[in-house]
Amino acid sequence: MITELISVGTEILLGNIVNTNSAYLSEKCALLGLSVYYQDVVGDNEGRMRDVIRTALDRSDVVILTGGLGPTEDDITKEVTADLMGMPLKEDSHSRKLIDKYLKEYEKNNPQRRITKNNYKQAMVPEGAIVLDNHNGTAPGLILEKKGKTAILLPGPPNELKPMFEEYVVPYLQKNQPEIIVSQMVKISGIGESQVAEEIQDLIESQTNPTIAPYAKTGEVHLRVTASAENEKACRKLIKPVVKELKKRFGENVFATDESKTLEEAVIDLLKEKDLKLSLAESLTGGMIAQRIVNVSGASEVFGYGFVTYSNKAKHKCLGVKKRTLKEQGAVSAKCAREMAKGACKASGADISISVTGLAGPGGGTKETPVGTVFMGCCYKGKAIAKEFHFTGNRMRIREQTTAHALAMLRDCIIMSR
């Protein structure tokens, strides 16, 4: 089915926000087997919005609109779409109740805010539309069907849009597809994109169902294996041998075969499995590694201490890096990385640690130690190793790559530990 995404929002046209909703919806639609041929952005102007929606309903089967469902006079997505589809608005008592409930809750937590009459505008729905409850805001979602065309209206804020899409829209769209699409992600760390691509070129070229699509992420490569068949079981059956083959080819570098699992989650799982306590010692990343570890709910079971030792003094005082090391080898050295890692274990009583020290720039580079030079250390049971890396890009890119590679190195160290 030909699908079109329309984002309504002046803030997108002004460049104040990036249109991440369309990227999210496009990816989801592709997974559902819908062909997104067009994305459009239009403002809250009635004439222009009307033209864009009319064109979309002409050329596409499914039109998904986001934004412009708010309580103000400017918000007219629902009004314009309902009018174009010939479905007059009337109040939906269920939606009105939900809005009341949500606003009362909100008022309790935010005593300075008050309910305005405007909010009840959001309870007006096109006659015959399917109403999608909004558990995270006041604007209900809507599905309008007429003459073989479907318009799906969703609220703009991602924290309202995404749960609503997953809960209601995905099952609705799946129901209308002759074949279903199932995909599984194989996530790889420690190998670059080009090497991954080379090692599976034969698979990519020979496969049609399932297909394999690689996505390069910072420090990770994700392979999406996608099959289409009459039901989920048949899809899974097609996917299984391909995932098995990928796991065979990439071995321990595969850290997840689950869409939602992150590298930090894989690390935490391994630490729990091996009953190891982690500590971190960060210089140039300044807390980015710890931050990602703490992303994982329940990280506290295995992670208690992180040291951000940005100055040489801190490296010496908190982690016991020798003054001589700092003087002779410098802070950006393998020796310093090893001593940092050892010190992190010692100061915290952890079993395993990762340290990073390097030069994120933009200044400070020399011929011997150019910007982007990073040393990482790993300590396990008193033994420490170090590894040298050279990253490119600006300060932020270098720090992000360092973080991703530190997590990958940590994972390798945990796997090798015994």
Place this chain on the structure above:
Amino acid sequence: MITELISVGTEILLGNIVNTNSAYLSEKCALLGLSVYYQDVVGDNEGRMRDVIRTALDRSDVVILTGGLGPTEDDITKEVTADLMGMPLKEDSHSRKLIDKYLKEYEKNNPQRRITKNNYKQAMVPEGAIVLDNHNGTAPGLILEKKGKTAILLPGPPNELKPMFEEYVVPYLQKNQPEIIVSQMVKISGIGESQVAEEIQDLIESQTNPTIAPYAKTGEVHLRVTASAENEKACRKLIKPVVKELKKRFGENVFATDESKTLEEAVIDLLKEKDLKLSLAESLTGGMIAQRIVNVSGASEVFGYGFVTYSNKAKHKCLGVKKRTLKEQGAVSAKCAREMAKGACKASGADISISVTGLAGPGGGTKETPVGTVFMGCCYKGKAIAKEFHFTGNRMRIREQTTAHALAMLRDCIIMSR
């Protein structure tokens, strides 16, 4: 002038990449005084692309296309646009020379890659078009003018698009504008969006030139003051009294009047100015605050130590939080936040510190301490204060808001210190 942006790219329609080019171009166009009324995304399909470009040339004065200028058969943006505008293609010898030069350089650095004949397709340009040199790739940019309509074709990769836009397209568009547009940002922390909006409602309603537009960011509110006049000096003259008025109304809550200055930079500047050394003690944020401080190149002058004390043990061992406090008040308490802040100063010898401890969820909430409860402490010269916050959203949102508010609180503390 009515402006439309068309991004050509299947990878955007599949959701593999987020359309950051359109956000970039929209912001730039707004600054140039161009009204972006539409953004579209279309794939490499000739029929659909032709329809989208034809519609754009009908309804808009300036159409900026990005992507689809590559060397392969799939890349047809130039061919379709030139055909629609009736400007046949012919080889441009200057572009061919530049392509040769670029590729020879590239081959030298990447011996495994070879020049293909395809690349010379990129030297074909519509007759009468303005050719924009590409210093970062092989596809030249193009400006096509016909019958009062302008099509601007730019390469898709941001590292090619952005320098080309700044160098050639900005001056070209400026030349065609009767007035120029200049804007200045006033950045505010410590006050919420609705309060800011309320306090300047009279200004927003009464101003037409300059205009004031508020943008809500996590923990910050940005006000863009935009004036149009015949030259930059006249614009600045219009902007000046408005910025002065905003500074008067928001006082010390204004942390920057410079587009590029971040809250962490403002904090570092203040620390340098007052010659204070900073230390951080983080629990739920797990390094996010330190991470932002280290974003700033040169942070090492004022920041040496950060403690990620995620476990109670770490809070006690690294920061000297009393066991009794942890037992009686718990880790999520004002007392613990104060002791963490004091401990961070003591352990590092810093002059000032910020601590955060709270419940990011999703689990662990109680009636007394619901998820989102956060205590922040600030210690200066041995004296510590604490403040309670309640944030909403998921784990990541709560941690991001905590980080932003911690930086704002830190800034307040530095300002008040003497």
